[in-house]
Amino acid sequence: MKFVKMQGLGNDFIIVNDMEEKISLIKEQIRLLCDRHFGIGADGLMLVRPSKIYDIKMLFYNQDGTEAAMCGNGVRCFAKFVYDKKIVKKNQFDIETKAGKISPEIIDDKVQVNMGRADFNPQNIPVDIEKNKIMNEILSINGKNIVFSSVLVGVPHTIIEVENLERYPVKDLGPLIEKHRFFPFGTNVNFVEALDSKEIKMVTWERGVGLTLACGTGACAVATIMREKEKIKDRVLIHLPGGDLVIKFVNEDIFMLGPAKQVYKGEINI
Numbered sequence: 001m002k003f004v005k006m007q008g009l010g011n012d013f014i015i016v017n018d019m020e021e022k023i024s025l026i027k028e029q030i031r032l033l034c035d036r037h038f039g040i041g042a043d044g045l046m047l048v049r050p051s052k053i054y055d056i057k058m059l060f061y062n063q064d065g066t067e068a069a070m071c072g073n074g075v076r077c078f079a080k081f082v083y084d085k086k087i088v089k090k091n092q093f094d095i096e097t098k099a100g101k102i103s104p105e106i107i108d109d110k111v112q113v114n115m116g117r118a119d120f121n122p123q124n125i126p127v128d129i130e131k132n133k134i135m136n137e138i139l140s141i142n143g144k145n146i147v148f149s150s151v152l153v154g155v156p157h158t159i160i161e162v163e164n165l166e167r168y169p170v171k172d173l174g175p176l177i178e179k180h181r182f183f184p185f186g187t188n189v190n191f192v193e194a195l196d197s198k199e200i201k202m203v204t205w206e207r208g209v210g211l212t213l214a215c216g217t218g219a220c221a222v223a224t225i226m227r228e229k230e231k232i233k234d235r236v237l238i239h240l241p242g243g244d245l246v247i248k249f250v251n252e253d254i255f256m257l258g259p260a261k262q263v264y265k266g267e268i269n270i
């Protein structure tokens with residue numbers, strides 16, 4: 001199988017042009033391909049498929065082989081891949097994903113993506129709490145009360161504001177919150193330190209992966225919740241361990257701007 005390895009802020013992906021490869025991968029194969037010791041190594045894998053409704057279709061799988069509806073850093077890499085390989089021959093186009101239409105624009109070595117609107121409806125996220133919005137709710141873990149907010153940006157995200165990101169037990173709490181009973185399909189968990197009204201520092205414990213260097217949908221979710229709390233306005237610079245993303249709002253649409261780079265290409269027996 002031919003593949004390309006790409007990364008967006010260190011969130012790394014295997015991309016397979018399935019219009020040429022025509023493969024069907026089972027969960028265990030995806031897990032093995034993403035394994036950093038026994039496979040290629042990646043946070044996720046994407047398949048390029050033809051679309052009947054938009055310019056191209058993206059299928060996304062996490063490192064553990066589970067499918068996710070969307071991936072923000074992934075979609076930038078995917079867009080750069082299909083544009084560079086001339087699979088799509090225009091610099092602004094529409095991608096069919098399981099989270100609906102996602103519209104990227106290639107701007108030099110960066111990709112700006114219209115990620116659509118965030119969904120606050122707890123039934124859609126989903127979160128098992130009977131409220132209209134999940135803002136500043138409390139969950140208890142090991143006797144510790146944690147204040148959280150949740151939103152759907154293609155995939156479920158939970159946001160926890162902390163005073164000092166470096167000192168917060170992200171690795172201990174991340175997996176416990178990811179699988180907390182409030183979240184029937186699990187959740188990505190974003191730990192956030194607000195620097196001021198224009199800059200935010202964050203780190204994400206990703207559902208189906210663990211700690212990653214960056215999360216694009218996570219950055220959009222964090223910006224959405226911080227805007228809802230009136231802590232930021234319509235534009236914010238987000239610092240993630242792998243680098244920076246700019247998130248801005250045009251009306252209620254979320255735009256994400258960031259890099260996407262090919263690391264190498266190769267061939268592997270599956």
Ligand SMILES: N[C@@H](CCC[C@H](N)C(=O)O)C(=O)O
Nearest residue numbers: 068071072073155215216217
């Ligand atoms: N890395 C991603 C999110 C990928 C999906 C996520 N792990 C999930 O299962 O929801 C991003 O950049 O958005």
